[in-house]
Amino acid sequence: MSRPFKEVLNSGEFVITSEIGPPKGTNIDKMLHHIEILKDTVHGMNVTDNQSSVMRLSSVAVCHIIKDHGGEPILQMTCRDRNRMALQSDLLSAYVLGVRNVLCLTGDHISLGDHKGSKQVFDLDSVQLIAAVRNLEQGQDLGGNKLDGGVEFCVGATATPEADNMDSQLLKFRKKIKVGAEFFQTQAVYDMDMLKKFMEHAQQSNTKVLAGILVLVSAGMAKYLNANVAGVTVPQELIDEMAGAEKGKALQKGMEIAARQIKQIKEENICPGVHIMAIGKEEIVPEILQMAGV
Amino acid sequence: MIVAEQKPIQEIKGMMADYQKVLIVGCGTCVTVCMAGGEKEVGIIASCLRMALQIDGKKPELMEDCIQRQCEWEFVDTLKDKVDGVDAILSSACGVGVQALAERFPNKPVYPALNTTFMGMPKEHGLWIENCRGCGNCGLGRFGGICPIARCSKGLLNGPCGGSQNGKCEVSKEMDCGWQLIYGRLKTLNQLDQLEEILLPKDWSTDRDKGQRKMFRGDVYYEQTV
Incomplete structure (x- = not known):
């Protein structure tokens, strides 16, 4: 059985988390395979919540499955699809199913996904969602009603170290800490200098920031990220490095880059941990960690 | 209009x-x-x-x-x-x-x-933009006169999301990020400290969420006979 994530977070060990993407449908074979690979490799498995606004199996259900298989789930909750009633209700549900960690996010806009005509919610924002979790911990809901049995979560949030609007992002970062975020998992970071700069701000507060490592699989992916994903900038030298990989070896190159960066983050003590995103290729995570020597 | x-x-x-x-x-x-x-x-x-x-x-x-x-x-x-x-x-x-x-x-x-x-206005001839959602509880005073409900695509109250880049929204590169506009304007006004306050979940009962809205003013009311 894995240790509680909160315990690892406060242990001073280098923290490693990764991600499980629920399937679109009920066939969970591949996902179970990934859970089996990751459960003894990482300290926590984030379960994405209708990631990229694409409808999938729910993150609460998958967190429960991870728990059943002896892993430590981190429930991702976005504000896009549920109002404050549904969010709180799902937090209670997750708690009774044994989930003890939650990552609170805004969520992508509905127009980026596969139900473009759907009505989006955003009744709460990510700051208010973190506060709502802490409020439930006080034994009451947002309507001011008493709970019969409360919750206790390790609460995380996200940050974007490569954002071009750093001032306004830091405003929100401060608010998230103020309302009770204990840890952060960042958007993908490729420029270690930018990460260091962000950490200069972050270290002023006593919070744990896990650097987001998104494994590149091709030079095309890097260019796509630069053109289409806000707050992610892959430096030209990394694009060139990916493009220079031998045919059929691009993924290997992406793994090498990821491992190199994890190693640097650990050795230079830039961040107290990393969050590795392999997006459907979770079987490569153990090898990356081995290459990084962690 | x-x-x-x-x-x-x-x-x-x-x-x-x-x-x-x-x-x-x-x-x-x-x-x-x-x-x-x-x-x-x-x-x-x-x-x-x-x-x-x-x-x-x-x-x-x-x-x-x-x-x-x-x-x-x-x-x-x-x-x-x-x-x-x-x-x-x-x-x-x-x-x-x-x-x-x-x-x-x-x-x-x-x-x-x-x-x-x-509800909006012509920003240029032939170009109209939405500026108000009619939520029934105006908070423009907090946001430098730029509404996050109408002009942030997610209606966020405590700052921008991670989808803001180059001052544009993740929904479209043609769409301004409402939060960058708010932040920029309050910076110009030297009122950024105003944004540090944590805003609680909005009370949507003044919005559409209590059904059809009506407004009654006794001082000007008289029953019309048709």
């Missing part, structure tokens, strides 16, 4: 196909200013509809009129005689005007010629 745009003529034709005598009524206020449903547009809609129906071998009688405001009884009531003589009404007002006609003329079918899009 209320901004609207004309429905495709095929859709209007579909609604009018079964009627012989139709009164097309424009509105002389918002939709005239946004060039969607005033006197001039009523003429254009009538011509297009006439041609579209004639292609199907129909010869409808289309009458045209335009009143100053379809959202006030005193103007709506001037239509009574004309309405009596037609099979249906096609309103080129906003949704408020269409419903006013439906309420005033209970025995006549009323159809919309426009899609009511939003």
Whole structure:
């Protein structure tokens, strides 16, 4: 059985988390395979919540499955699809199913996904969602009603170290800490200098920031990220490095880059941990960690 | 003002196909200013509809009129005689005007010629933007006069999301990030400290969420007898 994530977070060990993407449908074979690979490799498995606004199996259900298989789930909750009633209700549900960690996010806009005509919610924002979790911990809901049995979560949030609007992002970062975020998992970071700069701000507060490592699989992916994903900038030298990989070896190159960066983050003590995103290729995570020597 | 745009003529034709005598009524206020449903547009809609129906071998009688405001009884009531003589009404007002006609003329079918899009203003000639969602509890004072409910695509209250880049929204590179506008303006005003306050979840009961809203003012109220 894995240790509680909160315990690892406060242990001073280098923290490693990764991600499980629920399937679109009920066939969970591949996902179970990934859970089996990751459960003894990482300290926590984030379960994405209708990631990229694409409808999938729910993150609460998958967190429960991870728990059943002896892993430590981190429930991702976005504000896009549920109002404050549904969010709180799902937090209670997750708690009774044994989930003890939650990552609170805004969520992508509905127009980026596969139900473009759907009505989006955003009744709460990510700051208010973190506060709502802490409020439930006080034994009451947002309507001011008493709970019969409360919750206790390790609460995380996200940050974007490569954002071009750093001032306004830091405003929100401060608010998230103020309302009770204990840890952060960042958007993908490729420029270690930018990460260091962000950490200069972050270290002023006593919070744990896990650097987001998104494994590149091709030079095309890097260019796509630069053109289409806000707050992610892959430096030209990394694009060139990916493009220079031998045919059929691009993924290997992406793994090498990821491992190199994890190693640097650990050795230079830039961040107290990393969050590795392999997006459907979770079987490569153990090898990356081995290459990084962690 | 209320901004609207004309429905495709095929859709209007579909609604009018079964009627012989139709009164097309424009509105002389918002939709005239946004060039969607005033006197001039009523003429254009009538011509297009006439041609579209004639292609199907129909010869409808289309009458045209335009009143100053379809959202006030005193103007709506001037239509009574004309309405009596037609099979249906096609309103080129906003949704408020269409419903006013439906309420005033209970025995006549009323159809919309426009899609009511939003409350906003012409930013440039031919370009209208939404600026207010009518949430019923104005917080513009906190945000430097730029509304996060109307101008952030997610209506966030405590700062930008991670989807903001180069001052644009993740929804479209053509769309300004409302939060960057707010932040920039308060920076100019030297009022950034105002944003540090954590805003609690918004009370949406003043929005649409308590059903149809109404406003009563006893000081100006008197019961109208019709």
